[in-house]
Amino acid sequence: LGSIFSRLTGSKVLTEEDLKPVLEAMKQHLMKKNVAKEIADKVCDDVGQSLVGKKVGGFQSTTSAVRQALSNSITRILTPKTSTDLLLSIRTKLSTPVAASQKRLPYSITFVGVNGVGKSTNLSKVCFWLIQNGFRVLIAACDTFRSGAVEQLRVHVRNLGMLGVDGATNSKGRVELYERGYGKDAAGIAREAIAYGRDNDFDVVLIDTAGRMQDNEPLMRALAKLVATNNPDKIIFVGEALVGNEAVDQLTKFDRALRDFSAASGGQERGIDGMLVTKWDTVDDKVGAALSMTYVTGQPIIFVGCGQTYTDLRQLRVANVVQAILSD
Amino acid sequence: MVLADLGRKLNAALSSLNRAPVVDEKVLDALLKEVCAALLESDVNVKLVAQLRQKVKTKVKAALEGGADKGKEQNRRNVVQKAIFDELVGLVDPGVEPYKPKKGHPNVIMAVGLQGNGKTTTCTKLAVYYQKRGFKSAIVCADTFRAGAFDQTRQSATKAKVAYFGSYTETDPVTIAAQGVAKFKKERFDVIIVDTSGRHKQESELFREMVQIGEAVQPDMTVMVLDASIGQAAEAQARAFKESANFGAIIVTKMDGHAKGGGAISAVAATQTPIIFLGVGEHLHDLDKFSPQPFISKLLGLGDVQGLVEH
Ligand SMILES: Nc1nc2c(ncn2[C@@H]2O[C@H](COP(=O)(O)OP(=O)(O)OP(=O)(O)O)[C@@H](O)[C@H]2O)c(=O)[nH]1
Ligand SMILES: Nc1nc2c(ncn2[C@@H]2O[C@H](COP(=O)(O)OP(=O)(O)OP(=O)(O)O)[C@@H](O)[C@H]2O)c(=O)[nH]1
Ligand SMILES: [Mg+2]
Ligand SMILES: [Mg+2]
Numbered sequence: 001l002g003s004i005f006s007r008l009t010g011s012k013v014l015t016e017e018d019l020k021p022v023l024e025a026m027k028q029h030l031m032k033k034n035v036a037k038e039i040a041d042k043v044c045d046d047v048g049q050s051l052v053g054k055k056v057g058g059f060q061s062t063t064s065a066v067r068q069a070l071s072n073s074i075t076r077i078l079t080p081k082t083s084t085d086l087l088l089s090i091r092t093k094l095s096t097p098v099a100a101s102q103k104r105l106p107y108s109i110t111f112v113g114v115n116g117v118g119k120s121t122n123l124s125k126v127c128f129w130l131i132q133n134g135f136r137v138l139i140a141a142c143d144t145f146r147s148g149a150v151e152q153l154r155v156h157v158r159n160l161g162m163l164g165v166d167g168a169t170n171s172k173g174r175v176e177l178y179e180r181g182y183g184k185d186a187a188g189i190a191r192e193a194i195a196y197g198r199d200n201d202f203d204v205v206l207i208d209t210a211g212r213m214q215d216n217e218p219l220m221r222a223l224a225k226l227v228a229t230n231n232p233d234k235i236i237f238v239g240e241a242l243v244g245n246e247a248v249d250q251l252t253k254f255d256r257a258l259r260d261f262s263a264a265s266g267g268q269e270r271g272i273d274g275m276l277v278t279k280w281d282t283v284d285d286k287v288g289a290a291l292s293m294t295y296v297t298g299q300p301i302i303f304v305g306c307g308q309t310y311t312d313l314r315q316l317r318v319a320n321v322v323q324a325i326l327s328d
Numbered sequence: 329m330v331l332a333d334l335g336r337k338l339n340a341a342l343s344s345l346n347r348a349p350v351v352d353e354k355v356l357d358a359l360l361k362e363v364c365a366a367l368l369e370s371d372v373n374v375k376l377v378a379q380l381r382q383k384v385k386t387k388v389k390a391a392l393e394g395g396a397d398k399g400k401e402q403n404r405r406n407v408v409q410k411a412i413f414d415e416l417v418g419l420v421d422p423g424v425e426p427y428k429p430k431k432g433h434p435n436v437i438m439a440v441g442l443q444g445n446g447k448t449t450t451c452t453k454l455a456v457y458y459q460k461r462g463f464k465s466a467i468v469c470a471d472t473f474r475a476g477a478f479d480q481t482r483q484s485a486t487k488a489k490v491a492y493f494g495s496y497t498e499t500d501p502v503t504i505a506a507q508g509v510a511k512f513k514k515e516r517f518d519v520i521i522v523d524t525s526g527r528h529k530q531e532s533e534l535f536r537e538m539v540q541i542g543e544a545v546q547p548d549m550t551v552m553v554l555d556a557s558i559g560q561a562a563e564a565q566a567r568a569f570k571e572s573a574n575f576g577a578i579i580v581t582k583m584d585g586h587a588k589g590g591g592a593i594s595a596v597a598a599t600q601t602p603i604i605f606l607g608v609g610e611h612l613h614d615l616d617k618f619s620p621q622p623f624i625s626k627l628l629g630l631g632d633v634q635g636l637v638e639h
Pocket of ligand 3: 119120121143149208209210211
């Protein structure tokens with residue numbers, strides 16, 4: 001990135017004209033890091049605006065001024081504005097008193113996203129993490145469409161049940177699968193699963209949904225219905241780090257479909273609460289999708305998936321992402 | 329897909345070219361800017377786009393200096409249009425003929441690609457496609473890694489009424505692949521499709537496994553299955569797969585969505601390998617044949633672009 005700035009020399013007040021070639025090069029750089037074009041444009045506009053009229057002295061300070069402005073801008077976009085502490089959120093709900101006549105509802109999380117991004121696999125990783133943290137987890141198999149979707153979760157539940165946690169030799173009883181096979185209404189299965197979870201003292205219900213294209217209207221409606229009827233505590237959008245410009249369209253349309261439907265059905269308006277970015281291990285330093293996704297939604301990246309085993313789940317390290325995006 | 333979409337944008341850009349009283353460098357730059365923006369929004373590799381811009385400029389300059397315009401504005405316009413068009417065509421057409429399955433011979437096809445890009449789904453679609461054309465087709469599930477992989481193949485192959493082979497107990501994909509292909513060869517199947525696990529270049533162990541499966545089944549054609557939504561990582565991944573698996577064809581999946589497939593096109597350009605099918609949905613028949621030539625002809629049929637072939 002250094003070479004981009006070397007065109008700015010001398011001590012002066014920065015003008016739009018001075019900045020134009022620098023910002024253009026910066027835009028190219030961001031796109032090479034897999035930031036969506038629309039987002040790269042916007043980030044560079046922001047950076048430009050923050051610099052016009054600034055007084056800089058000499059090449060060195062200009063370079064660092066521009067670099068700093070870009071770094072600030074990216075950091076601001078990536079820094080979560082709402083809490084990403086899922087454990088706290090779960091514990092808060094579970095410890096909130098309920099009326100004596102009622103049973104406590106489990107904390108529910110719905111995983112949504114386009115086809116093949118890693119919803120089911122990363123749901124299983126989240127499950128592993130929750131078990132490790134002492135929760136009893138029910139997985140609801142609400143992908144009733146894709147071949148093998150139910151068996152995929154069954155294998156994960158069996159594997160997770162055999163992993164010992166907290167010195168125990170296995171996690172039996174800590175994790176269970178709720179499934180009703182294929183071809184059924186996903187919203188209904190989710191509802192039954194939550195009721196089953198409540199009656200059987202599960203702490204958390206993880207709802208797996210079928211992948212769908214963001215502009216497939218019937219499927220988006222069905223998903224919105226699942227969300228509206230079950231009002232999950234968290235809606236996590238799963239997107240892959242590999243995705244390019246589509247990140248913008250995917251998130252915009254998933255969020256809008258959920259909001260429109262929940263508002264229309266008279267319930268509380270619900271959109272995407274956070275993201276889980278998968279396949280982080282496949283993109284080297286081209287981590288721009290993280291920036292596109294957070295820019296579009298203003299919501300935090302709650303987890304990063306970085307491999308295909310249960311422990312390959314991390315928290316986003318903003319400083320590392322900024323560094324990767326800035327690096328040459 | 330990106331070029332169809334571009335066809336429209338290019339048309340708009342070119343009609344503004346037609347309105348410009350003179351075709352000078354400024355007009356050319358403005359036009360290229362629009363074309364390149366459209367390419368970048370479609371996920372075509374950033375470096376590739378920069379190269380395209382440069383090549384067009386050089387070509388136009390050379391042609392005009394060589395007197396190709398003969399002083400007429402309309403001729404200058406045609407020089408510009410043709411230069412842009414040729415470069416776009418070059419992106420999607422590597423000029424390589426893909427393998428064509430032959431009857432009376434066991435054609436082994438192996439599917440490789442990144443995780444979740446649609447290999448397993450596409451294997452069934454391919455089997456259905458060839459079966460319909462009189463090839464007795466079968467699928468071998470050599471994915472022993474993904475949870476439920478064999479169930480996925482079993483269920484979708486059953487739905488599609490094609491033969492399948494796999495195992496719930498064998499953990500070595502090389503063994504399964506070899507067994508399955510041997511079995512179906514013996515049973516005189518015409519098309520034997522080997523499905524493999526998803527993998528990525530960063531894990532060399534996974535690539536080694538892919539090479540071993542390839543050695544065991546000796547595919548007539550290896551296909552890289554690529555998701556239309558992939559961004560700038562496409563080129564490096566495709567190159568690495570090409571080096572290890574030497575695939576001879578690309579299938580771009582999930583083209584039924586909003587994605588333009590520019591990442592996949594960058595993979596074509598990076599590996600000089602043709603696209604043979606597009607996946608356009610989750611169902612068994614959602615597979616469209618793709619060949620660069622007719623596709624380009626169709627693109628040529630678009631309004632203002634017409635007439636360029638004569639040059
Ligand atoms: N390398 C890598 N692969 C991943 C990661 N997360 C998931 N995968 C792989 O991606 C593939 C698809 O994962 P799934 O969990 O089935 O994806 P999905 O979104 O549930 O897919 P559908 O339900 O079919 O839409 C599998 O091969 C996973 O192992 C990750 O973080 N890194
Ligand atoms: N909309 C759409 N979805 C598709 C298409 N092709 C595949 N899919 C979906 O993409 C998801 C992943 O497909 P798979 O066939 O499991 O992908 P894979 O490459 O075998 O995945 P791994 O074996 O885990 O690497 C599934 O939900 C498929 O239904 C397509 O052309 N359009
Ligand atoms: Mg799934
Ligand atoms: Mg598969």
